[in-house]
Amino acid sequence: MPSLNFASDNIAGASQPVLDAIVAANAGPMPAYGADPITTGLTTRFSELFEREVEVVLVATGTAANALALASVLSPWGLCLCHEEAHIIDDECGAPEFFTAGAKLLGLQGNGAKIDPRSVAEAVDRLPRHEKQMPAELVSISQATECGLVYGIEEIAALGEVAHARGVKLHMDGARFANALVRLGCSPADMTWRSGVDILSFGGTKNGCLAAEAVIVFDPDLAGTLRRRRKRSGHTLSKGRLLSAQFEGYLAGGHWLDNARHANAMAERLAAGVKALPGARLAWPTEANEVFAILPRGIDEALRRAGAVYHPWSDRSLPAGEALGPDEVLVRLVTAFTTTQDSVDGFLNAARSGA
Template sequence: MQFLSDNAAPVHPRLWDAMRDADTTDAPYDGDALSRSLDKAFSDLFGMDCAVVWTSTGTAANCLALATLVPPYGGVVCHDDAHIEQDEAGAPEFYTHGAKLMLAHGPHAKLTPDNVAAVIDPIRDDVHRVQPHAIAITQATEQGCVYTPDELAALTAYAKAKGLKVHMDGARFGNAVAHLCCSPAEAGPAHGIDTLSFGMIKNGGMSAEALVLFDPARAAEAKRRHKRAGQLQSKGRYLAAQLLAMIEGDLWLSNARAANHAAAAIAKAAGDRLLYPCQANEVFVTLSADEREGLRAQGFGFYDWGADAARFVTAWNTDAADADKLAAALASL
């Protein structure tokens, strides 16, 4: 009974079908018909003009986005629990050729105008200090919480007033939209987000993520960086096919809803043990070492989260019976 990560889930069958359909002769790299249709498909999804570059990993999508927004001598404000800080092995600094991550603190791994101001206000405006150029946020956050449209509007208004760009790490963007019951635009782009890494792999995809640029004029630079980073695959139509299959018929959203539903059942059973509100597909629970050992002995797979907690992650294909068994096991502790 697997709750280690949504990365452990299989590929959705519709994506295999889409890749088989794409298995014909076409132009190489990103010149094929499917890759060339991505801009319009995602523009229709968000209701605004955008340019899309496929990448093979979320790390690449995040870091290429930051590299288009921030010069090597600039800074990026992010939460100290952000994926770009904790889990990308210095890739943001590598892709940007040296831009500095500036760490903010706050509950539920969220940035607010106040906690961003606490980081950047003390910075002198002179050549001896790295100056901030962008803010990077995660939707849903690394603690499984979701920015509301009002929170996003406040943060992006603050960023604009300070002359800062905004990148959104959307590894679990679909789960956030499913929780908010809003349009994809209202979960981020409508509020002035500059770039979005639209996560597909955690949500039923195989090997393709979407770097979405809401200023299409930035696409040329992003594509040059994309090639230089070794991300321009020669048979890009197979990546494009995955992205298009995910957004066709809102498969990305129905997959996210299924994962959220399973997580909600587990979170309800956790009760007072719940560390953070469960608003997406991650459940963080206080558990002793003995309790974790006991759950693993019953066949549940999950990650420890520090000395006294565990993280359970559901996916698009999580078996409802497995989720119910975990819920019952947690409720019985």
């Protein structure tokens, strides 16, 4: 029976090329703490990928990547603007505040968990310039957002322009970077530094890695303390080659993009099926590998009886004029590089039994 588990892309294991790269790196002795040739070679690999020299700092978790990235920009009295449902403000147990020694996050509203240049400009401009007020120092966006939407190149560039005009840096939480990239069909450079991104949390774990994330620094001024911050926080792995090897297998031959294309295609198939269910609709367009469905309660109950696994979702960022009815639920369905057509079709068949 196909799996009906659409709870997260984190439920998938590591892909075979990633596992093969780990096994290959495991053979024989190599220098520790990132001095091995695999790790040192990754800087060149990422520089080629982003078409410029970059600083690369590897960690094992997305929370560490985000918190360290923010800490490299924010002073303890600084302010980071993000969406009110952003992962950094809603799902990381205060890690950014902890790693920055006291900086704050200011949540902004926006449809589909997106923030726009006007709301950023208004939020920064209305802040008092008195010493009693924390100054804005960073804007952070999620790509893709917590509601599955993808910022277009023009949207990122507009946010970068507004931020930089006010002396504020731009961070991208790219936990689903690959899924957003293949959706836009652009280059990694176009989606980041060419559009004004100063620092990036580059995710691999959700898309085929075992546990591998990278902080990619485009602004050289931000790289100075990053490695010491990583060590001080306990995120410098002694056997760093086994972390770096994951990215070697992940990036080789465009494997990371193939994984993301498959996950996105499965999400599109799932979204099309959901839209065809009686009384069901999508809360937001499906632009990456997440489907946000508004379902009649009867369909939700039928799916649960069939063993389907997924999470209810917040309706705080629904589009204007959209609202849940008394007999409706909003749920998140996530596909992964391991999701099969049989799983998608099995889920839809179970849903039709409750229609």
